[in-house]
Amino acid sequence: MPGEFALIARIQARAAGRDDVVLGIGDDAALLRPSPGQQLVVATDTLNAGVHFPADSAPADVGWKALAVNLSDLAAMGAEPAWCTLSLSLPGAQEAWLDGFLDGFLELADAHGVALVGGDTTRGPLSICVTAIGAIAEGAALRRDGARIDDEIWVTGTLGDASAALAQWRRGGGDCDGELRLRLDRPTPRVAVGRALCGLASACIDISDGLGADLGHVLRASRVGAEIDVATLPASPALATAFDTMARIQHQVSGGDDYELCFTAEPGCRGSIQAAMAACGARVTRIGRIVAPTGLRLIAADGSTLPPGRAGYEHFGEGPQ
């Protein structure tokens, strides 16, 4: 690839170090020193142009999001992120695009003390693959398979904003509410929240494909069911203003790309959870409970059951699932 080594040098010049990085970018592989007694937590996610983000997205937003979705996976395990690699496929040698991409990517990396330690650049359709590696104490990880009957179900932040932005963007030929769009372009990985939930939550997942789909993974892994009180689902003012109730619920239940955490905990943990979340400055809402009958039931304010609707989530370029 023309300029491959120049592109790598450009990345290397801006990547920050960490004391536990023995050797970062510039050799065949990175050399890292894990902390004694800690387990490794490893997540990999790819973003493709036209599928996971519009091809004309601001490069800084793409950089931010490419790392954010991976840090979100670490957050859902309760891990502390440490290192990442970046594999970048570019249609050509695009220094200006790369500089913008690194602005967003490294802004988020620096905010979480994550060192970019390796990767590669190749020629190809625009695509970004990131691997994030973190650490967690033995036995402390939040898994999907720990939900128990009578546990309460919680979510952080507000739901449906990113999906609503996407719907507006599609309808409006690329226009959408700025606040909603920010949630789509710059999702916040709930790293501090995830770490604070270790020892409190019985199961946890990040909401990337929609509350229904992702909570469904927890239910299947834990072999339980759930009831969600849809009236309790947290909505941002921007979402509540721009959509009627049914559309709002649809985005909150089925919309992806929120990157909030959905977790379960024993009812006795309620006070501890609220205190821990307050200490993180995080909003948290109880939205339902784990029950024995498998599957997910959406309960309206009058006690009736809503139809399940779409469980999944479409990315930008995708057709019906």
Next chain:
Amino acid sequence: MPGEFALIARIQARAAGRDDVVLGIGDDAALLRPSPGQQLVVATDTLNAGVHFPADSAPADVGWKALAVNLSDLAAMGAEPAWCTLSLSLPGAQEAWLDGFLDGFLELADAHGVALVGGDTTRGPLSICVTAIGAIAEGAALRRDGARIDDEIWVTGTLGDASAALAQWRRGGGDCDGELRLRLDRPTPRVAVGRALCGLASACIDISDGLGADLGHVLRASRVGAEIDVATLPASPALATAFDTMARIQHQVSGGDDYELCFTAEPGCRGSIQAAMAACGARVTRIGRIVAPTGLRLIAADGSTLPPGRAGYEHFGEGPQ
């Protein structure tokens, strides 16, 4: 992506475990238990259809190569591979292609005891991003910056075969010598050789972009120069038969995708290296020496200096560098 979860289930069903994999495919991230006192070695490489392999390649070959190029990076550090992640972008839900891909990928993974512990599948142009993680004792890693003046330069195996196959493939409309093609499609990562070189080699790199380009990285990192005796460059019978001397040398010096190791060592290590390589069943050849004047000089049998020629390597879909 239609069938994303079905594709992941298909991968999960075939991925082997390891004792140090606490949690593999199926949660937000993998949980791994590193060995006490070991450093981590992490490499990431992407292969794109039409750039790194012809779009009509056998899926099993693509799977093999996607892992091989990453294990080769670990080999060049002297590491023992342990785990990998796989991020797969597919134009559609292609179960048959995926099954073939996994045949090759997992054949190589199993041969090296590597557990596939996570990743994702997304819709997009065919692209494969693999991250490989291995372990090495503190201070034992083979780096690029350790070559010293008067060290001897060695390579494993034979050089130029993969590049020669590519040249034939281009000229012949997709036809090429089967032995050469095998070296292009199924490169052998020199994992055992790399491990055996710890404590013997002063610097090491794998040859992915060509001997000239990759040895050049060692020379720059070590701030030294090198002389290569081109008559000593090891050639396979298939290469020697199919190409004249100048074309053969061109492939051996500038051809990429060999995934042999090029390393340096003090002259006093000669016997130990030959014994260690014999124990691995690996061919090894001394091809030159490290000198003080920077840059790479190619020395012909009569003592004259050859022109440097092309330093780099074109992948399938790439234009001139």
